[in-house]
Amino acid sequence: MTKLRSDETVTMQSVAVAAGVSPMTVSNTFRYPERVQEETRQRVLKIAAELGYIPNHAAGNLASGQSRVIGAVIPSIKNSSFYNYVRGMQDHVATEGYQLILKLADTLSQEASAIRTFVGLRVAGIALVGDEHESDVKTLLRKTGVPVVESWVHENPFDMAVGYSTSDATRVITELLIERGYRRIGFVGYQGDVSSRFTERVPTFKQSMEKAGLDSYRIFLVDQADGFGAGPKALEGLCAIDPDLDAIVCPTDIVAAGVLFECGRRGWKVPERLAIAGWGDYEIASEITPGLTTVQPHSYEMGQRAMSLIIERAAGSGATGMMVDTGFHIVKRASA
Amino acid sequence: MTKLRSDETVTMQSVAVAAGVSPMTVSNTFRYPERVQEETRQRVLKIAAELGYIPNHAAGNLASGQSRVIGAVIPSIKNSSFYNYVRGMQDHVATEGYQLILKLADTLSQEASAIRTFVGLRVAGIALVGDEHESDVKTLLRKTGVPVVESWVHENPFDMAVGYSTSDATRVITELLIERGYRRIGFVGYQGDVSSRFTERVPTFKQSMEKAGLDSYRIFLVDQADGFGAGPKALEGLCAIDPDLDAIVCPTDIVAAGVLFECGRRGWKVPERLAIAGWGDYEIASEITPGLTTVQPHSYEMGQRAMSLIIERAAGSGATGMMVDTGFHIVKRASA
DNA sequence: AGCCGCAGCTCTTCAGCCGTG
DNA sequence: TCACGGCTGAAGAGCTGCGGC
Numbered sequence: 001m002t003k004l005r006s007d008e009t010v011t012m013q014s015v016a017v018a019a020g021v022s023p024m025t026v027s028n029t030f031r032y033p034e035r036v037q038e039e040t041r042q043r044v045l046k047i048a049a050e051l052g053y054i055p056n057h058a059a060g061n062l063a064s065g066q067s068r069v070i071g072a073v074i075p076s077i078k079n080s081s082f083y084n085y086v087r088g089m090q091d092h093v094a095t096e097g098y099q100l101i102l103k104l105a106d107t108l109s110q111e112a113s114a115i116r117t118f119v120g121l122r123v124a125g126i127a128l129v130g131d132e133h134e135s136d137v138k139t140l141l142r143k144t145g146v147p148v149v150e151s152w153v154h155e156n157p158f159d160m161a162v163g164y165s166t167s168d169a170t171r172v173i174t175e176l177l178i179e180r181g182y183r184r185i186g187f188v189g190y191q192g193d194v195s196s197r198f199t200e201r202v203p204t205f206k207q208s209m210e211k212a213g214l215d216s217y218r219i220f221l222v223d224q225a226d227g228f229g230a231g232p233k234a235l236e237g238l239c240a241i242d243p244d245l246d247a248i249v250c251p252t253d254i255v256a257a258g259v260l261f262e263c264g265r266r267g268w269k270v271p272e273r274l275a276i277a278g279w280g281d282y283e284i285a286s287e288i289t290p291g292l293t294t295v296q297p298h299s300y301e302m303g304q305r306a307m308s309l310i311i312e313r314a315a316g317s318g319a320t321g322m323m324v325d326t327g328f329h330i331v332k333r334a335s336a
Numbered sequence: 337m338t339k340l341r342s343d344e345t346v347t348m349q350s351v352a353v354a355a356g357v358s359p360m361t362v363s364n365t366f367r368y369p370e371r372v373q374e375e376t377r378q379r380v381l382k383i384a385a386e387l388g389y390i391p392n393h394a395a396g397n398l399a400s401g402q403s404r405v406i407g408a409v410i411p412s413i414k415n416s417s418f419y420n421y422v423r424g425m426q427d428h429v430a431t432e433g434y435q436l437i438l439k440l441a442d443t444l445s446q447e448a449s450a451i452r453t454f455v456g457l458r459v460a461g462i463a464l465v466g467d468e469h470e471s472d473v474k475t476l477l478r479k480t481g482v483p484v485v486e487s488w489v490h491e492n493p494f495d496m497a498v499g500y501s502t503s504d505a506t507r508v509i510t511e512l513l514i515e516r517g518y519r520r521i522g523f524v525g526y527q528g529d530v531s532s533r534f535t536e537r538v539p540t541f542k543q544s545m546e547k548a549g550l551d552s553y554r555i556f557l558v559d560q561a562d563g564f565g566a567g568p569k570a571l572e573g574l575c576a577i578d579p580d581l582d583a584i585v586c587p588t589d590i591v592a593a594g595v596l597f598e599c600g601r602r603g604w605k606v607p608e609r610l611a612i613a614g615w616g617d618y619e620i621a622s623e624i625t626p627g628l629t630t631v632q633p634h635s636y637e638m639g640q641r642a643m644s645l646i647i648e649r650a651a652g653s654g655a656t657g658m659m660v661d662t663g664f665h666i667v668k669r670a671s672a
Numbered sequence: 673a674g675c676c677g678c679a680g681c682t683c684t685t686c687a688g689c690c691g692t693g
Numbered sequence: 694t695c696a697c698g699g700c701t702g703a704a705g706a707g708c709t710g711c712g713g714c
Contacts, residue, residue, distance in 0.1 A: 010479070011682060022701050027684060037699065052479040057456040059682035061394040062706045066684095069457070071437075077413040077422060078619070086413060086440060099453045101407075102438040104422060117405070117435045120393040121457075143346070143388040228623035257623075264625055283414070284620075287564035288597055347707060358676045363709060373674060395707035398681050402709095 010053045019047040030055055061122055069099045070310055071118035072127040073111050077104060078227065079254050080282050081299075082129075085151065088303025089127065096311050098124065108193075112137045119144055125310030127151060130195040131158065147313040149306045152197050152297075154325065160313070162305045162324040163197075169295045169328050170201040173249060173277050174208040176293070177336060182247035182275055183214060186238040188230070188259075190251055191221035198224075198251055205249065218242055222255065231258020232265075246274060247336060253278035253285045256292050260335065275336035291333030298326045346389045355383040366391055397458055405435045406646055407454035408463040409447050413440060414563065415590050416618050417635075418465075421487065424639025425463065432647050434460065444529075448473045455480055461646030463487060466531040467494065483649040485642040488533050488633075490661065496649070498641045498660040499533075505631045505664050506537040509585060509613050510544040512629070513672060518583035518611050519550060522574035524566070526587055527557035534560075534587055541585065554578055558591065567594015568601075571610075582610060583672060589614035589621045592628050596671065611672035627669030634662045 016023040021044060028035045029044040036044070047053075061067050072089055074082050086102070093100045101123075103114035112134040118126050119140065125147035138158065141148055148159040154166070177185050187205045190198045202219065209216035220237035222230040234255060238245050250256035256278030263270050270276055270290055278285055278294035285292035305324045312318030352359040357380060364371045365380040372380070383389075397403050408425055410418050422438070429436045437459075439450035448470040454462050455476065461483035474494065477484055484495040490502070513521050523541045526534045538555065545552035556573035558566040570591060574581050586592035592614030599606050606612055606626055614621055614630035621628035641660045648654030 009682095013682080023683080024701055025699085028700085031684080035699075040699085052476045054452060054455045054476070054480075056398070056458060056682055058394040058397040058458055059706090060684070062392070062398055062708085063682075063684040065706075069453070076419075078416050078419050080414050083412075083414050090440060100439070101453070102440065103436070104426060104438070116390060117437070119390045121405070122392060122394055140388045140390070144390075227619050231623075261624055283563050287594060289601055345707095349707075359708080360676055361674085364675085367709080371674075376674080392707055395681090396709070398683085399707075399709040401681070 010051045012053075012055070015044065015048050015051060015053050018051065019044045065122075066314075067122055067124045068097060069101060069121065069123050070125045070127065070307065071114075071121065071123040072100060072102050072306075073105050073114045073118075073129065074102055075104075075129050076106055079252075081252065081280050084299040085303040088300035089307050090303075092304040092307040093311070096307075098307070098311060100307070108132065108134050115141065119146065124314045125149070127306045127310065130197055131156070131161075132195055133158070147310045147318075149309050151302050151306050152195075155323075157321065157323055159320050160309045160318075160322045162302050162309065162326060164297055164302075164326055164328045166197050166201055167204045169279075169297075169330075170204040170249075171208050172330060173279075173293075173295055174205055175212075176330060176332075177247045177249070177275060177277060178208075178212045178214065180275070180336065182336075184218065184242055184245050185209065185214070185247040185249065186218035186220065186234075186242070186245045187216075187249045188234040188238070188251055188255060189219065189221045190224040192223070194224055201251070218245060227254055228258035228261065230255045231260070232262040235259050235262050247271075247277070248274060249277045251279055253280045253282040253292055253294055256294070256335070257284050257288055260288060260290075260292070271334065271336050277336045281331050285331070285333070290335045293333045293336040294331050295328055296331050297328045301326045346387045348389075348391065351380065351384050351387060351389050354387065355380045401458075402650075403458055403460040404433060405437060405457070405459050406461045406463065406643065407450075407457065407459040408436060408438050408642075409441050409450045409454075409465065410438055411440075411465050412442055415588075417588065417616050420635040421639040424636035425643050426639075428640040428643040429647070432643075434643070434647060436643070444468065444470055451477065455482065460650045461485070463642045463646065466533055467492070467497075468531055469494070483646045483654075485645050487638050487642050488531075491659075493657065493659055495656050496645045496654075496658040498638050498645065498662060500633055500638075500662055500664045502533050502537055503540045505615075505633075505666075506540040506585075507544045508666060509615075509629075509631055510541055511548075512666060512668075513583045513585070513611060513613060514544070514548045514550065516611070516672065518672075520554065520578055520581050521545065521550070521583040521585065522554035522556065522570075522578070522581045523552075523585045524570040524574070524587055524591060525555065525557045526560040528559070530560055537587070554581060563590055564594035564597065566591045567596070568598040571595050571598050583607075583613070584610060585613045587615055589616045589618040589628055589630055592630070592671070593620050593624055596624060596626075596628070607670065607672050613672045617667050621667070621669070626671045629669045629672040630667050631664055632667050633664045637662045 012023045012026045016026045029041050105111040105114045115137045127149045131153045150161045152163045153161040154163045206216040222234050256276050278292040281294045281296035285294045348359045348362045352362045365377050441447040441450045451473045463485045467489045486497045488499045489497040490499045542552040558570050614628040617630045617632035621630045
């Protein structure tokens, strides 16, 4: 004997004794119900419930090398952008008898630490956002062979990916503004080390403008951490480039809302003085006045598909390199 | 032999062989570095890194009966209300060498399922929000003896609690409105099965009004799921009770922002025609115009203290029944 | 002081038992 | 004779507590 664990610890063994069966029958009752006679099963289940028995996942994981837990790393919960993504993941795993656990990571090194925790836990799979990760953890993930899905990623998956083309969406929303007659269009991006799902929009914006014979120099970068506060800064920065700016493309609806609030302070009419396009179709986009014209990624579906890719792999089918395009659409409201 | 695991699985054993030491020395290197000679430790660490070794938490948990993982159940990430709470938790556990994992649960039964997952994982402790939980899981938690902290709870903890008095905050914000000369004050609450941290505000509001000799019948309940949309509904409902309503107390800044947007649509000046008080000091409270006067709970500290209570208990000190009051303060802005 | 061997944590895989048709 | 349904026992899975050298 080694441990000074309380004697009252409820184990499979104690359930077995109380139910008058072997531990194996208890195990089978939970894992392969069809292998156990109805009557026996009911008895075991009843006893287990009475004793408050919950199978020790650590022991099961160790013995079987399998897990029904999937880990997801989420960049932030500061705003609602990942709400539907997480709901999609959660709803899908529930239907398959899996469990989802989350870790938050604002930076690459936090992401790396979260991944190490998940690997230590020997989860069935890992869902990441974006395609930039520390090279050490990439090596680690390769070595362990755990299924990994990158979300919001549209090409060159590390393992598997689910997402949509931010380039396509940038082109479509820019062309929409051009079509509606705006000419002096400004673009707001994020500065510093941000995900490529933001940085790859800039060249596409330029191309779309140039293709229409328009100038593409109205570009201003803000700090991703600024939230709503980025709006006023962006507007000021773009007005310094061109005081006659007539439209603005924002990296998120939060920034767009910040711009809209600032227009309110300045007494600028939207969209008459300035048209505003957002990104993400957050709840606020439909609630403020005027409503925000914005890109709606299909985040809920993205979450669902991310989980189904992992579960398929864990179940034996599925393969590395799989990619799913969940698309996007433009929600047209009054702001642009 | 049992498993058909890949032979390349990196275990403590394989690290030990490669480093020319026993498995126990590898174990000590990770868990009790001071027990191992500097030179040996460096060698083991180097080999471990080369092989991409991550200790199997399941095996360690099983062998030691301990865990460095803490589970937290969060009601929602739809808006930013729990952002600082989670940051506080995460920052604190990191300093203590623990890891935080999250599960989202919108309903009591989802919470129960999340708790069962955490118990199955044999986490070191569990952080919950609010004081309402399924009675089955309460029994289960009692039986397992896992440390549990309830947050946003100010009295009668199930095990331990950290929070502030929503009653006190309701009184203070109501008295602020009265002091500022508002008389026809309306109160917005949530209908249905919501946490007591919302329901207990109603009686306090009534008391505060009556104590000042004012009418307290201007009360309207909205659906918690409505988000910003609850604002217009609440305003309409309260105007039906009293068209000359001059101030409104909202359950969250989101609802308050919804009311503010609706005032914009109606052409009502804030706070001249209607004063608005929010709750939570979300990011939007300082960004919209006018800024929202609101209750600022010290969520970051709440998260930190929740984790320290759990870690103390896991480390042997600490006791059931512990409670921490993290307080609150009122942020005065232009809306009221 | 620094390092090691043994036994054991709880569960699952697999082989096999026993009685029946 | 064998197949099959329902159950069981032995042997680890990878790690750590403890005592020994």
